[in-house]
Amino acid sequence: xxxxxxxxxxxxxxxxxxxxxxxxxxxxxxxxxxxxxxxxxxxxxxxxxxxxxxxxxxxxxxxxxxxxxxxxxxxxxxxxxxxxxxxxxxxxxxxxxxxxxxxxxxxxxxxxxxxxxxxxxxxxxxxxxxxxxxxxxxxxxxxxxxxxxxxxxxxxxxxxxxxxxxxxxxxxxxxxxxxxxxxxxxxxxxxxxxxxxxxxxxxxxxxxxxxxxxxxxxxxxxxxxxxxxxxxxxxxxxxxxxxxxxxxxxxxxxxxxxxxxxxxxxxxxxxxxxxxxxxxxxxxxxxxxxxxxxxxxxxxxxxxxxxxxxxxxxxxxxxxxxxxx
Amino acid sequence: xxxxxxxxxxxxxxxxxxxxxxxxxxxxxxxxxxxxxxxxxxxxxxxxxxxxxxxxxxxxxxxxxxxxxxxxxxxxxxxxxxxxxxxxxxxxxxxxxxxxxxxxxxxxxxxxxxxxxxxxxxxxxxxxxxxxxxxxxxxxxxxxxxxxxxxxxxxxxxxxxxxxxxxxxxxxxxxxxxxxxxxxxxxxxxxxxxxxxxxxxxxxxxxxxxxxxxxxxxxxxxxxxxxxxxxxxxxx
Numbered sequence: 001x002x003x004x005x006x007x008x009x010x011x012x013x014x015x016x017x018x019x020x021x022x023x024x025x026x027x028x029x030x031x032x033x034x035x036x037x038x039x040x041x042x043x044x045x046x047x048x049x050x051x052x053x054x055x056x057x058x059x060x061x062x063x064x065x066x067x068x069x070x071x072x073x074x075x076x077x078x079x080x081x082x083x084x085x086x087x088x089x090x091x092x093x094x095x096x097x098x099x100x101x102x103x104x105x106x107x108x109x110x111x112x113x114x115x116x117x118x119x120x121x122x123x124x125x126x127x128x129x130x131x132x133x134x135x136x137x138x139x140x141x142x143x144x145x146x147x148x149x150x151x152x153x154x155x156x157x158x159x160x161x162x163x164x165x166x167x168x169x170x171x172x173x174x175x176x177x178x179x180x181x182x183x184x185x186x187x188x189x190x191x192x193x194x195x196x197x198x199x200x201x202x203x204x205x206x207x208x209x210x211x212x213x214x215x216x217x218x219x220x221x222x223x224x225x226x227x228x229x230x231x232x233x234x235x236x237x238x239x240x241x242x243x244x245x246x247x248x249x250x251x252x253x254x255x256x257x258x259x260x261x262x263x264x265x266x267x268x269x270x271x272x273x274x275x276x277x278x279x280x281x282x283x284x285x286x287x288x289x290x291x292x293x294x295x296x297x298x299x300x301x302x303x304x305x306x307x308x309x310x311x312x313x314x315x316x317x318x319x320x321x322x323x324x325x
Numbered sequence: 326x327x328x329x330x331x332x333x334x335x336x337x338x339x340x341x342x343x344x345x346x347x348x349x350x351x352x353x354x355x356x357x358x359x360x361x362x363x364x365x366x367x368x369x370x371x372x373x374x375x376x377x378x379x380x381x382x383x384x385x386x387x388x389x390x391x392x393x394x395x396x397x398x399x400x401x402x403x404x405x406x407x408x409x410x411x412x413x414x415x416x417x418x419x420x421x422x423x424x425x426x427x428x429x430x431x432x433x434x435x436x437x438x439x440x441x442x443x444x445x446x447x448x449x450x451x452x453x454x455x456x457x458x459x460x461x462x463x464x465x466x467x468x469x470x471x472x473x474x475x476x477x478x479x480x481x482x483x484x485x486x487x488x489x490x491x492x493x494x495x496x497x498x499x500x501x502x503x504x505x506x507x508x509x510x511x512x513x514x515x516x517x518x519x520x521x522x523x524x525x526x527x528x529x530x531x532x533x534x535x536x537x538x539x540x541x542x543x544x545x546x547x548x549x550x551x552x553x554x555x556x557x558x559x560x561x
Contacts, residue, residue: 032378032385058387061408061422087408087416094419152426175514180507182514192386194428269414276416278409 002262003303003312008144010307012151015201022197029193034173037196042156044203049138051158053165056191057172059153060141064092066189067137067157070167073098078123082111083272083284084292090273099123100282102274104289108232109245109299112291137164142199147213147242148206150195210240212306216313217241220302223317227324229298243268244304246320251298257323263316266301330467330475331360334368341369349373353389354478356382357444361472366392371402376425376433381447381478382440384429444476446542450549451477454538457553458482463560479504480540487534490559494536497555502537 012019026037038056046054057063073079075097081089083102090100103119106112140146142154159165170177175186217239221230229247233239245268248254258265272292274284286293302316334350341348348369352358356374358365366372374380376388393399404411409420425433458464463485469475481504484490494501508528510520522529538552 027385030378033387059422087410088422091408091419091421095421151428153422153424177513180505182509182512184514188387190387194386271414271416273416278416278418 001264003264003308003315005264005266005301005303006145006305007307008149011305014307015205018201019198022201023194026193026197032193033190035193035196037193037200038191041191041196041199041203044200045156046158048203048206049158051138052160053158053162055157055159055165055168055172056196057155057157057168058189058191060139060143060146060155061088061092062172062187062189063139063141063155063157064089065095066168066171066187067139067164068092068096068098069171069187070164071137076123078121080111080116080119080124082292083274083289084109084269084295085273086269087273087276087278090279094278100273100279102284102289104291105295106291109295136160142195147209147240148199148202150198150202152192152195154191154195154199156191209306213241213304214239216304216308217244219313220244220246220304220317224320227321241304243301245299245301247295247298248300248320249298251300254320254323255300258316258319261315261319263319264303267296267299268301270296272296331355331358331365331473334360334363334365338368354380355476356380357440357474357476359474367394370395371398376429381444381476382433382436384425384432384436386429388425388429388433390425443542447477447540448475450540450542450544451475451480453549454480454482454540454553458556461557461560464556477540479537481535481537483531483534484536485534485560487536490556491536493559494552494555497551499552499555500539503535504537506532508532 022037026032026035029035042054042056046052057066068074068079073093073096077098078101079093079098080101080103081093082105084105090102093100101119101124103111103115106114136159138158140148140156140158142149142156144151157168159168170183171186172189173186174188175182175184177183217231224230224246228249231239231245243266251267255265255267272289273279274282274288275286275293302320303312338348340346350366350369350372352365352372353375355365360368366374371391371393374382374390374392376382376384376390378385391402393402404417405420406423407420408422409416409418411417452469455466455469458466465483466481479502487503491501491503508525509515510518510524511522511529539548
């Protein structure tokens with residue numbers, strides 16, 4: 001592949017001289033779980049996200065699952081979410097025994113806030129938000145494909161609520177309030193020290209990486225917007241462009257054309273969640289979410305990462321342009 | 326299954342089969358343990374192992390493994406650990422994110438070859454304790470049985486005046502632990518199940534008497550001697 005969709009190994013190569021020593025320090029310390037690297041990461045990422053608390057967990061799916069659990073969402077509850085995301089969102093809701101209720105998305109691929117109210121009833125909890133004293137939680141993944149990532153699965157939860165913070169701290173570690181006593185049944189969902197140390201190293205670069213991604217994205221937008229649908233950014237938004245998703249006519253032929261030129265692309269995602277076998281029991285049919293379904297047949301994610309060379313970026317632009325000539 | 330000693334698995338499996346029940350073996354601490362020559366985890370439908378840093382086969386963070394001889398269960402588990410995905414785009418069931426990272430798998434793979442040797446050293450340390458502590462009246466431990474290969478993830482004895490002994494050992498610089506002082510049915514988390522003190526007299530009695538001595542494979546001769554001498558001193 002002349003232009004691979006991602007190139008994590010290349011990013012690692014640039015950071016190797018920083019990552020290897022901190023990993024070595026962790027290994028030499030003999031403290032591999034719930035140690036000082038995690039503590040440091042949690043303080044720093046809370047500062048980065050401008051939130052009072054951050055809690056490291058095993059992965060982004062668990063960030064959702066533990067948050068739902070901490071908010072007492074379970075059997076008999078309904079949780080509103082979007083049908084076009086990775087399946088982990090609805091999966092986490094199902095894992096705590098609640099029912100995923102989908103609401104269609106808007107042209108920006110996010111849940112359409114104007115449609116949410118129609119889906120609310122007395123059993124509803126809107127994902128990540130709940131009225132009352134508990135407040136909001138934020139869930140993040142540090143999976144290798146994410147901008148801030150580690151060498152394996154990882155994630156974290158942010159919150160301003162002390163009550164939720166204290167509950168999640170116990171939930172991720174078997175519900176233990178001290179070595180001997182378990183206050184409630186919990187999970188084993190801890191962010192390993194090795195991963196926390198790698199994240200601490202990467203945290204120094206996130207703003208630079210985000211800027212580099214944005215620069216590439218803006219370049220794509222200005223060159224490609226006359227030909228295909230490119231993401232629009234409202235004046236009050238600043239997208240981090242983890243993916244750069246276009247909508248294109250004859251998407252599958254375009255993808256093949258790009259692939260023939262050595263340009264790797266992905267589709268996030270070709271089958272909406274409500275049409276997956278796992279969601280069959282929820283009873284949704286094709287046509288239930290027209291916007292999400294139409295988008296799933298037109299969307300295409302182009303390579304966008306800091307290590308892309310100008311030559312590669314030009315190649316992508318040329319690839320898309322030449323297809324529609 | 327206790328910390329290292331296989332339970333009476335044949336009997337348990339017989340009971341389960343008679344009643345049409347499944348058996349999940351919690352072999353978290355028992356890598357290398359055998360019951361009548363058969364490795365634990367092979368008796369039930371599945372066997373679960375932990376690779377936590379403190380385990381006999383460990384990695385450098387949290388991780389674990391499931392073994393099974395059933396191909397259907399194996400396929401299910403592979404999907405379940407990866408969000409219920411059959412392939413990148415097809416989601417067959419609700420799953421979890423429970424993947425062991427390549428980094429930790431590499432560590433585990435590398436350490437497998439050392440596990441037998443390290444386990445032998447644990448067993449030797451344990452049998453040495455057995456021999457040296459046997460004559461102390463205030464101390465008891467389970468009879469060792471020929472059909473069991475115990476791997477001594479922990480070395481647990483029952484001791485008179487346990488808390489005093491624990492304190493005494495700690496004061497003398499010997500790190501002993503209690504696995505575990507509060508039984509599950511008396512934890513705040515299980516209050517809703519309605520158990521009360523006295524429901525499981527054997528467990529409760531043991532919880533007050535058990536103490537775990539250092540048994541790891543890197544113990545030095547003088548450290549082992551010190552543990553034994555200090556216990557003897559305490560009961561003198």
